Amino acid sequence: MSAVDTVVHLVYLACATSFVLGLHLMNAPATARRGNRISAAGMAVAIATTAVVLARDGSARSDAVAALVAGAGAGAVAGLIAARRVRMTAMPQLVSLFNAVGGGAAALIALGEPAGGTRAAVTGVLDVLIGAVTFSGSLVASGKLAGRIPGGPIVVPVGRAITALTGVAAVALAVLVVGFDAPSAALYGIAGCALAAGVLLTLPIGGADMPVVISLLNACTGTAVAMAGFVLESTPLIIAGGLVGAAGAILTKLMADAMNRSIGSIIAGGYGTSDAVAVTTGAGSAPVREITADDAAIQLAYASRVVIVPGYGLAAAQAQHEAVALAEALTERGVDVSYAIHPVAGRMPGHMNVLLAEANAPYEQLRDLDESNPEFARTDVALVVGANDVTNPAARRPGNPVSGMPILDVDKAHSVIVLKRSLGHGYAGIDNELYTTPQTAMLFGDAKASLTALLDAVHVYAEGRS
Amino acid sequence: MSPLLMADLTVFVLALLVGFEVISKVPATLHTPLMSGANAIHGVVVVGVMLLAADVVTTGGYALLFVAAFGAAMNVAGGYAVTDRMLAMFRSRP
Numbered sequence: 001m002s003a004v005d006t007v008v009h010l011v012y013l014a015c016a017t018s019f020v021l022g023l024h025l026m027n028a029p030a031t032a033r034r035g036n037r038i039s040a041a042g043m044a045v046a047i048a049t050t051a052v053v054l055a056r057d058g059s060a061r062s063d064a065v066a067a068l069v070a071g072a073g074a075g076a077v078a079g080l081i082a083a084r085r086v087r088m089t090a091m092p093q094l095v096s097l098f099n100a101v102g103g104g105a106a107a108l109i110a111l112g113e114p115a116g117g118t119r120a121a122v123t124g125v126l127d128v129l130i131g132a133v134t135f136s137g138s139l140v141a142s143g144k145l146a147g148r149i150p151g152g153p154i155v156v157p158v159g160r161a162i163t164a165l166t167g168v169a170a171v172a173l174a175v176l177v178v179g180f181d182a183p184s185a186a187l188y189g190i191a192g193c194a195l196a197a198g199v200l201l202t203l204p205i206g207g208a209d210m211p212v213v214i215s216l217l218n219a220c221t222g223t224a225v226a227m228a229g230f231v232l233e234s235t236p237l238i239i240a241g242g243l244v245g246a247a248g249a250i251l252t253k254l255m256a257d258a259m260n261r262s263i264g265s266i267i268a269g270g271y272g273t274s275d276a277v278a279v280t281t282g283a284g285s286a287p288v289r290e291i292t293a294d295d296a297a298i299q300l301a302y303a304s305r306v307v308i309v310p311g312y313g314l315a316a317a318q319a320q321h322e323a324v325a326l327a328e329a330l331t332e333r334g335v336d337v338s339y340a341i342h343p344v345a346g347r348m349p350g351h352m353n354v355l356l357a358e359a360n361a362p363y364e365q366l367r368d369l370d371e372s373n374p375e376f377a378r379t380d381v382a383l384v385v386g387a388n389d390v391t392n393p394a395a396r397r398p399g400n401p402v403s404g405m406p407i408l409d410v411d412k413a414h415s416v417i418v419l420k421r422s423l424g425h426g427y428a429g430i431d432n433e434l435y436t437t438p439q440t441a442m443l444f445g446d447a448k449a450s451l452t453a454l455l456d457a458v459h460v461y462a463e464g465r466s
Numbered sequence: 467m468s469p470l471l472m473a474d475l476t477v478f479v480l481a482l483l484v485g486f487e488v489i490s491k492v493p494a495t496l497h498t499p500l501m502s503g504a505n506a507i508h509g510v511v512v513v514g515v516m517l518l519a520a521d522v523v524t525t526g527g528y529a530l531l532f533v534a535a536f537g538a539a540m541n542v543a544g545g546y547a548v549t550d551r552m553l554a555m556f557r558s559r560p
Contacts (some may be wrong), residue, residue: 019507020484026500027491033553036503040546043510047542050516060520067528068519071535072512078536079544086548088555095502098509098545101537105511108534112518112527119471218501225508226478230471232517238474239481240510246485247504251497343494350497357555368494 004056009235011049016239018042023243029363046236075101088358089318092348093145096214099221100138106224107131107194110231111187123230125174125190131224132191136198138217144202145210145347153206163200166193201267209266211348212255216263219248251349258343258369260395260405288423291441293450296417297457300326303380305336307372309408313386313420313447315346315355322451323385324359329458338365340372340382340408342390373409382413384434386447388426394433401430416440419450499556503549509542 018038025035054060060068079098086094110127113120143149156162170193173186205213226241228234256263291299300306308327314320327337339361345352353366367375376382384391391410395402410416411434418440426432434440443450492500515534522531 016481019510020488022503022507023485023488023492023500026496026503027488027493029496029553029556032496032499032556033550036499036506036546036549036553039503039507040550043506043542043546046510046513047516050513054516054520057520061523063528064519064522064531067522067532068516068535071532072515072539075536075539075541076543079540079542080547082540083544083547083551088552091498091502091548091552094544094548095498095505098502098505098541098548102505102508102511102541102545105515105534105538105541106508108530108537109511109514109518112522112530112534114521119468215501218505222504222508225511225514226481228511228514230474230478232514233470233474234514234517235474235477236510237514238478240507242478242481243485243488244504244508246482247489247500250486250489251501254494254497341494343497348498349501350494350499353495354498354552354555357552360555363495363556366495 008049008053012046012236015042015046015049016236018045019240019243023247087318088320088355089315090146091354092210092214092346092351093142095348096138096142096145096217099214099218100135100142103131103134103138103217103221103224105131106221106228107135107191109228111184111191113231114184120231121178123227124187125177127224127227127231128187128191129170129174129194130220130227132194133198133201134217134220134224136195137202138198138214138221140199140202141205141210141213141217145214149203154203156200156203159200159204163197166197166200169193170197204268205266209259209261211344211346211351212252212259212261212263212266214348215248215251215255216267217248219245219252222246222248255344255349258406260402288435289438289441291417291443293443293453294457294461296441296443297454297461299415299417300330300335300381300383300454301333301458301461303330303335305375305379306330306338306381306383307375307379307410307413308337308339309382309384309387309391309410310339310341310352310356311345311385311387311390312347313388315351315386317386317447319385319448319451320355320359320361322448322455324356324361326451326455326458327361327365329455329462333458333462338367338372338375340367340369340375340410342369342387342408343406344390345387369406369408376409376412379413380415382410382416384410384416384418384420385451386419386421388420388432391434392426392430392432393437394430410434411437411440414439418442419447420444421446496556499549499552502545502552506542506545506549509538509545512538512542514538 022039222244229237
C-alpha cells in the first residue's frame, strides 16, 4: 500500500467516524444540529478526497468527468432548492424522494461497473435488486404522500401474482449472472423486474402505514449503498450503508410496534380492503355529545391543565400554527399546556414534533407517549385534534383490530374535547369508544377552522372579562 | 472467500451493530431529522459514483454516470440541507 493509499484510507476512516459521531449527537435536540454538520463535513471531506484520488489516478476519461460533474452539479442544485422550498408538512415526500434517487444511484453503480468475479457478481446483483426496488418503491411512496397518487391502498388485479413472477424472474436472472457469467444485459433484466416489484409492492399499502414504509425503504437504500460499496471495494460506502440500514431497521420496528402491526402484514398491504368481518367494539351507535366552540373555549380557559393531542388530522389540515397559537393564548392565561405526541402521529416517524417545532411550540411542552400517559389523570381538558385510533380505549381489551396498540390514555382526563371532521372511522375501521364516554364532547369541523374558532372565542372571552 | 471480502463483511456487520447502538438512543422527538440525516449519510453513494467514473468508457456509460451523479448529489446535498433546516427549528427556542 503506497503512502497516498494509506492517507486516503485514514481520511475515509475519519469520515466514517464523523458519520457515527453525527448520529450519536442526534440523541438530544441541543446537539443534533452540530451532529448533522459534523456528518456533513465528513461527507465533504470524503467527496474531496475521492476527487483527488480520481485526479491522481487519471484513468477517468474527460467525457466521464464531464458527465460526472454536470450530473452532480445539477443534482446538488436540485436537492438544495427542494430542501429550501419544502414545507414541513411535505417533509415525508421529500425524504422519500431523496431516498429514491440515492437508491437509484446505488443500483446504477452495479449496472455501470464492469463485471469481474463471483464477489462482484453476487453483491452487484443484490445492489441492483435492492436499489431498484427502493427507487421505484420510494417514488410511489413519495407520490402517495404528496397526493399525486391516491393515498389509499390500490389493489392491482393479480398484482401479487405479477409481483411473485417478477421475483422469480429476478432470481432466475441472478442465478444466470452469478453462476454462469451471463452477459451484463441480464443485470438490466433484474433491474427491470425489481423496478416493477417496487411499484407493485408499494401501491397496495395504505397511507396510514407510510411511516413504516418509508422507514423500511430507508433501510433498503442503506443496504443497497453498502452493496455498492462491496462492488467497488469502498469502505466508506459499506460503513455508511450499514449505519443507515440499522437506522431504518430500528425506525421500522418502532413504527410497526406503535401501530400494532407486523411488518409482514404491512408489506402484504391492503389494510381495510381485506374481507374481514366488521368488528363491533361494544360502543355501537351510542350517542355522542356535541359542543360549540364558545363552550369549549370557556372550558379550556377555565382549566388549569390542558393537554393537546395532535394527530394525522392536524397534519393533514396543516393546522400546527393554529394549535400552537391556541396553546400560547391559554398559557398566557396561566393554563399549564402540553402536547401528547403518539409515535405515529403524522406521516413519518417524529413528523408531528417537526410540525410543532416549526410553529415554535416550546420543546419542553412536547411529551411522548410514556411521559404523557401518567399526566392525563390530573388533566382538566384533553383537546384531541384529528387523532383517532391512538386514543381508542378499546385497545386495552383483546379481540379487536386495535387490541394491544399503545394508546394515549386520553379517556382518563376529567373532560375531553375532540376536534374532528366527522364520526368517520380511523384506519383500523372501528368506532372510537372515547367519543361516547360521558366526559367527551365533540366539536365537528376542519381542524384548522375549529382551532381558529376556539382561539377567537378564547380571546373574546378574555377581553369580555377584563 | 477472499480475505478482502471477509474484511469488508466484518466492517459491514460492525457498522450495523454500531448503527443499532447509536440510533436506539435517539428520542422520538428527533426521529424525523434522524431519518432525514441518515438519508443524507447514504448520499455517500456519490463517492461510489465518482469511483465509477474511472471505469466507464461508452456513451451509454456516460449517460448512466450522469443520471447516477444527479441522483446521488441530490440525495447528499438536499438531505443535509433539509436536516439542518429542521434542526434549526428545534434549537431556535429559548
